[in-house]
Amino acid sequence: MIKKNDISDIQSYLSDAANITGNCSFVLFPENTKEIQEIIIDANKNKTPVTISAARTGLTGGCVPNNGILISTEKLNNIISIDNIKKSAIVQAGVLLSELQNNVESKKLFYPPDPTETNATIGGTVATNASGARTFKYGPTRNFIEELEIILPTGELLKIKRGQYFANNFDGTITLSDKKWNLPIPEYDMPNVKHAAGYFCKKNMDLIDLFIGSEGTLGIITNIKLKLLDLPENILSIIIFFEKENDIFSFVKNIKEKSFGELSKIDLREIEFFDENSLNLLKDEFSNIPSNSKGAIWIEQEYTPDVEDEIIEEITETILANNGNEENIWFAMNDKERKNLKHFRHSIPLATNEIISGRNLQKVGTDTAVPDYKFQDFFNYTKNLIIENNLQYVVYGHIGNSHLHFNMLPKDEKEFQLAKKLYGIICAKSVELGGTISAEHGIGKLKTDYLLKMFGEENIKQMAKLKKVFDPNMILNIGNIFDKHFLEKV
C-alpha cells in the first residue's frame, strides 16, 4: 500500500474544492477492502481519527482531515462489472463519475445522477447523496443505489442490499453473522424538498438509506452496485430567454404542471434557471444572448422520434403563452448542439469563480431548497435582502426543484463577513418556509452550525447517538454533520 508523507506530495489532499483546509501527517492509498480493514482496525484500537478522501470536489470540507490518518480512495478505481441484461453496474468507490458514464453509455446504458462536477467519485457521490439537473425527473443518487459494501469504524464488513433490512417504526436492526446492531433512528421530520442535510431518517425506512448521504460518518463505502437504465434514444435541449422575471416563473409553473400531468407529452428531465446577472457574465463569450433578457431557462426532454413534433409544438406553445423571446430560442437536437448548450451552462459557475478568485476571496453561495409553493416568496425575500445590502450576486440552478444557488460575490473582507451574515439569515428563512439549508452539497464541517439551527439540539444528539452505535471510539470522519462534543455527550 502506498503511503505518502512528504508535504509536497500530500498538500493537495489537505483541502477541497471550496478551499477549506485541514492537516495530517500522512495519506494512505489502500488498493482493496482488506487493506482498508487493516488500517481501520488498527486506528480503532488506538483511537486514531480517520478521514476519508475521494476526489475532493466537495464544497463543505467533508474530506478535509483534522489530524490522524487520511485514507484516499483513489486506488479503488475499478469498474468491476456492467450487466446489460439486469441493467446494473458494480464499481469500486473511487471510480470517477465521468468514467462510469462513458463506460455505461458505450453499452447503450444510462446512469442518471449528474452532479455538475463529473470528476467526483461514485463513492463521494453516494456519501453525499449528490444530485444535479436531472434530479428533477430521476431524483438524487440514492434512487440508483442497489447494494453497498461498507467497512464500519470497528473494522467489520457490512454488505447491505436495498430491500434487505427495514426499520420497525424507528427501530432498526442489522445482523452481521453473529452480531446485532440496534439502531435508534432519529425521529425528526425531514423537509419535503430536495434535501441533503443530516442523516436520512424515516419511519420503517430501508436501512441502506441511512448510509447514503451520511458523509462518511458511519462507514467507508468500498463497493457499490448501481441501477442503470436504457440510454435515451434522443434528447431535446432548449434555452429560452425572457424579458420579464415574472414570465420566467409563470413559464416554469406551467411547464412543470404539464411535465407532471397525464395528458401532456411534455416530460422534462431538467429545468434550470439563469438570472440576468448570470447572462451578463457571459455576454462577451456568447454575443447572441438577446439584449434586455432578464433571465433564461434551460430545459431537456428525452423522446422517441414518433412524438418529436408534438413535443416541440407543446413546448413552443408554452413558451409563447408566457412571453418567452420567440425570435431567439436556442434548440439543440443532436449531441454537438447539446454540448454547446452544456458549455453555456457550465460557463456560468466558471465565470463566477473567476471573478471571486481574482479577488482572492471566497464566494458565499446558498444551497437551500424550499417547497414549490413557497418558491416565489423565498426568491423575492433573498434577492431583495442581497440587493438592499449592496452585494454583487448571481443566481442560477435547479429551479425545477425550487433549488437555486444565490452566489454572493464580496469585493473585500468586510463584504465577505456581511455575505456570511446574510447566508445565515437566508438559511433561517428557508427553514421557516419548510425548506432545507442544503439540497445537494451536504453539511461537511462547514455547515454544522446551520444544521444545528435547522434540526435543534435534541435531534442532533439523536444523530450522534446513532453514529456512536457504529463508531464507539469516535474515530471516523469526526466533525462532519455535527460537532464532536455531541458524540462525547452520548
Ligand SMILES: Cc1cc2nc3c(=O)[nH]c(=O)nc-3n(C[C@H](O)[C@H](O)[C@H](O)COP(=O)(O)OP(=O)(O)OC[C@H]3O[C@@H](n4cnc5c(N)ncnc54)[C@H](O)[C@@H]3O)c2cc1C
Ligand atoms: C464545480 C463544482 C460543481 C458541483 N456541482 C455539484 C452538483 O451539481 N451537485 C452536487 O450534489 N454536488 C456538486 N458539487 C460537489 C461535489 O462534487 C459532490 O459533493 C461530490 O459528491 C463529492 O465527491 P468526491 O468524490 O469529490 O468526494 P470528496 O469531496 O472527496 O468527499 C466528499 C465527502 O464524502 C466522503 N466520502 C468520499 N468517499 C467516500 C467513501 N468511499 N466512503 C465514505 N465516505 C466517503 C468524504 O469523507 C467527504 O465527507 C460540485 C462541486 C464542484 C467543485
